[in-house]
Amino acid sequence: MLFWDPTFIFLIPAIILAIWAQSLVQQRFYKYSRINSSFGFTGAELARRLLDNAGLFDVKVESIPGKLTDHYDPRTRVVRLSASTFNSHSIAALGVVAHEIGHAIQHKEGYVPLTIRNAFAPVASFGSGFSWIIFLMGLLFWSPVLMKFGIILFLLVVLFTLITLPVEFNASRKASVLLNNMGMPSKEIAAVNQVLNAAAMTYVxxxxxxxxxxxxxxxxxxxxxxxx
Incomplete structure (x- = not known):
């Protein structure tokens, strides 16, 4: 059973979707990372401008290694931008930056799904790391109690992924509004939406x-x- 598990077939649709979504993100980000925005801002400059406009003067902007590793850390109140966006003037980079500022604004506004997700995060992280281990131990030792405990832990992971969806979609909508208010041309906003919609599919x-x-x-x- 542990060496050949026919239930892996259940995962095939999700695996196909994940591969397609990741490919779509890479394709669209690459396409619009080669086109500079008419704004003239770098990702870091735009982040600072948007944060200040939102009254988030205490939120810092930092650079981190990698590509598309951008994120907002609510614990330390820091927007971390990857090397591919921090100094970039591209439409793709500015769209990603605006999305992360959207998360910072969610935090400021007390956006309920974000609050729930942040509360779930530690438990979901534990469930992701140990649910299958506990479940397989139950399978190995014929213990329905351990299997059920593993299932409950993994259910928390499922709930975490579900609550992440509205958080990410809302941040992308905020990004479009922020860029529109800054005066980004509608053609560029449409391109930003293409990048962010592709990223949203990875969460789906x-x-x-x-x-x-x-x-x-x-x-x-x-x-x-x-x-x-």
Missing amino acids: ASVAMALLQLLRMLFIAGLFGDRD
Whole structure:
């Protein structure tokens, strides 16, 4: 069972979706990373301008290594921009930056889904790391209790991915509004939306993967949970 698991077939649709979504992100980011915005701002400059306009003077902007590793850290109140966006003038980079500022504004406004996601994050992280280990231990030792505990832990991961969807979609909508208010041409905003919509599909793929993993767990537990 552990070497050949036919329930892997459950994951095929999610795997295909994840590969397609990641490919779409790379394709669109690459396309619009070669086109500079008429703004003339770098990603870091735009981030600072948007934060100041929102009254978030205490939120810092930092550079981190990597590509598309951009994120807002609510614990330290820092917007971290990857090397591919920090000094870039491209439409793609500025769209990503505006999205992360959208998260900072969500934090300021007390956006409920973000608050819930932040509260869920530590538990979901534990569930992601240990749910399958506990579940497989239950399978190995014929313990329905351990299998059920593993399933409950993974259910928290599923809930985390679900609550992430409105957070990300809302941040992208805020990004479009922020850029429009700054005077970005509608043609460039349309390009930004293409990049951010592609990024949103990676979160949809994560939800699909989590749900199908949960279905797989339930199926396996149904097959083996009643054995003595």
